[in-house]
Amino acid sequence: MCGIFFSIVQDGRDAFLAKPQLERIYDALRCRGPDCSNQVVVQLSEQCKLTFFSTVLSMRDPLTVQPLQSATTSSVLQFNGEIYDVAGELEGRGRDLLVDETELDEAGCSTVCSSRNDTSVVMHLFEEFGVLKTVQCLRGEYAFVYYDAVERCVWWARDCIGRRSLLMNQTVPGELALSSVAPFDAELCKDWIEVPGGSVYKIDLSAVGMPVTSFPWRHASDDLTDQPCLIYPYPEINPSVSVSDDDNSSFLSQFESSLHAAVKRRVLAINQTAHSNYAVLFSGGIDCTVLTQILTTILHDHHTTIDLLNVAFENPRTGGGYATPDRLLGRRSFEELLGAPGFANAQCVLRFVEIDVPFALVQEYKSQVAELMYPKTSVMDFSIALAFFFAARGVGRVVASSAATDADLDLAKEYSTPSRVLFSGLGADELYAGYSRHTAGFRRQGYQSLAAELALDFGRLHERNLGRDDRVGACWGKELRYPFLDEDFVNFSLSCPLNYKMRASNTTADDGSITTSITGKYLIRQYARKVGLPQVAEESKRAIQFGARSAKMEVGTGKVKGTDTFK
Ligand SMILES: Nc1ncnc2c1ncn2[C@@H]1O[C@H](COP(=O)(O)OP(=O)(O)OP(=O)(O)O)[C@@H](O)[C@H]1O
Ligand SMILES: NC(=O)CC[C@H](N)C(=O)O
Incomplete structure (x- = not known):
């Protein structure tokens, strides 16, 4: 996995954290990305400095050093993760960049082979089409920080499901730090939170007070009139139950x-x-x-x-x-x-x-x-x-x-x-109702609350x-x-009626008594039987x-609650 650290500091300060704390973060990031590491500094003004430190675990040819700086615009990209495909409006352009046509299989889009280095593809797309339009079309698991040197703003996000880590720290007014990891230090290195999933964020470096704007992911079925947003590549969960088993x-x-x-x-x-x-x-x-x-x-x-x-x-x-x-x-x-x-x-x-x-x-x-x-x-x-x-x-x-x-x-x-x-x-x-509390809820209320519970778990x-x-x-x-x-599998799974996830079935014993058993993960089980x-x-x-028995390992901790703070 690659590692990202980014900071904005003000008042001519040199760094967001004291050297020992920063080095600890950099060391943790080097473990994530052992193939190379580098730092880029952009002095925006006498007062304001941007620092980008990245490490790379190279997964795709050619090894692409990060932070990646554009030769034409001087914009800077830090990217952790994998893009597997580019869909929607940018499908043609994105696939040209990402995919070696010869490796496309007969089924076309469903088995795209993403063979080119995706970090540089993302940089191209950001520069050509802007962040929101690009993120809307990317398919993969990632987190990024992008400094748009032309518009003088910084964008950051986790993918729409949040499959990669990104933490933020905004404790000093006017300053900001983002990092893949942030080793805890009670004195000097605290107050980090996970970047909330479900939105793309932008800080405008030219505007007074450097406001942060968030652009939320919404479903196509939502009211989309109030602010610019992105549309999830999958629908809200289908709460219906299909009446026949013909399908x-x-x-x-x-x-x-x-x-x-x-x-x-x-x-x-x-x-x-x-x-x-x-x-x-x-x-x-x-x-x-x-x-x-x-x-x-x-x-x-x-x-x-x-x-x-x-x-x-x-x-x-x-x-x-x-x-x-x-x-x-x-x-x-x-x-x-x-x-x-x-x-x-x-x-x-x-x-x-x-x-x-x-x-x-x-x-x-x-x-x-x-x-x-x-x-x-x-x-x-x-x-x-x-x-x-x-x-x-x-x-x-x-x-x-x-x-x-x-x-x-x-x-x-x-x-x-x-x-x-x-x-x-x-x-x-989360997609196919595998938790025992799903079974317990189903036993009490049937399908009534299952959709809401699954949506909550997935979200x-x-x-x-x-x-x-x-x-x-x-x-x-x-x-x-x-x-x-x-994303495509999630799209199928959320669209699928609830009875392809959880079902009740009755068995009659020799004495005529009926036992009802409830099984989750219906389609997954059917597939396992089939193969x-x-x-x-x-x-x-x-x-x-x-x-694996990693819970409560010390003798005498049997009564400790899972929600207690770990010491
Ligand atoms: N003992 C283990 N050793 C290695 N990997 C594990 C172990 N337990 C779980 N995992 C991995 O973590 C994933 C999520 O774990 P979770 O506790 O949710 O298990 P699960 O939903 O019951 O999944 P599975 O049916 O694969 O066990 C698993 O699918 C598996 O890839
Ligand atoms: N580990 C990563 O995040 C890899 C980044 C990118 N996909 C590359 O291979 O260069």
Whole structure:
């Protein structure tokens, strides 16, 4: 993941923070982007100075140094993330820049191969069409800061779903700082907040008082008359329930093609020569197992490896060693994947990588994890962040492999995944009603409140999960990719009637008694059955901190609440 730090300081001051604090931020950013780092300073006036510091984890050819400064306008771009496609009004121009035509597949837009460096494409589009028009058309997971030297303003945003971290600090009047991470320091480096998702922001450097304007994302169905805005590339959730099941196979095939395309975009947008292997954050649950199955079909004929990273914690409070629920499930799902018909004769190699985290290692890294997750501070955030931190580190042992001759298959040898890209199944529960509280709500009220609850869950992913997970996972020079949060897949999923997400079914026992069971993630389960994963298809949700046992590890903390502040 790339790293961004930007600041505006006034009154002739040199820097937003004292040197030690700034260096700490720069060090954290260098971990995110180990390929290069650079600083650009723009002295706007004697009083006002702009500082841009960037680091790059290069994923797309050619390596594009950041901050990227335009030779023609002197504008400056800091970009963290991936653009997979350019749609809508700028489709033609954007794709010309982004896509190597020869790599377009027959299906056209749904499997665009984004093969050119996207940072320079974004810069081109910003200069040619302006920020709002461009952002409206970009498809991908990103955060950016852009100084428009012609208009003398600075723009910043996270993508419309908020899949990358960006923090802001506006405690000093007239000044501003933005950063991908901001290690917490109680004295000198506090008061950061996550840039609220759902808007693009602009500060006008020429206007008196340097006002900030926000341009919100709205749905096409909203009243759009009051202020300039952007239109989400997906609708509001469809609250309807379809009356007949005639469309079942059509919904399933749309689900399948849309999710395949989302995974494929994220596979193709990797510098194939340098980093052509893959890793999945693998709990063994249905979401990440389905993603792995799709990866194996896309990479079926490629001589490459897919590392399935499964993290488990030694938890002194609960005991039980590393035989955590996710470890047991992970092993079982790995076997099921190997036996699925689609995997027969595959050239790609699947490996199960066990990442065991002893309690002593947690003690060693816990202050780093707490700093990275900041401004999240709760006990629950910490236990989730800890699990992502060690899973993303990718250091474990290859305990099983689909290739009998796999040289890394050695129970005694430490193995570190070379993959820079980590696939995650996040988002499936929010789109397809995977939480137990969805089931409980459905049991009480049927479909009545489900749509509202799902809309709420999806809409707060940026503040609850995505910023934190980016900050924590990226510190190892890795990049999280979320196929379930692909805009086109989200578009399909939000449009799909609620009964393709959650359903009740009755079973009659021999004594005639009827039991009603409620199942969420209907289409995901149907897909798993279709591709030969019947056991995985029955799996229920288990959150990472319980599956990996990273929650409340210290003896005597059993009664601590998840919402308490982590100390
Ligand atoms: N123990 C684990 N080891 C490695 N990665 C994990 C683990 N648990 C969860 N993950 C990753 O984090 C993602 C989101 O985790 P979450 O807790 O929401 O699990 P989930 O929704 O039950 O997903 P899944 O069905 O894939 O388990 C998972 O899809 C997976 O990619
Ligand atoms: N890690 C990143 O954010 C990568 C930025 C950009 N996609 C590149 O490959 O240069």
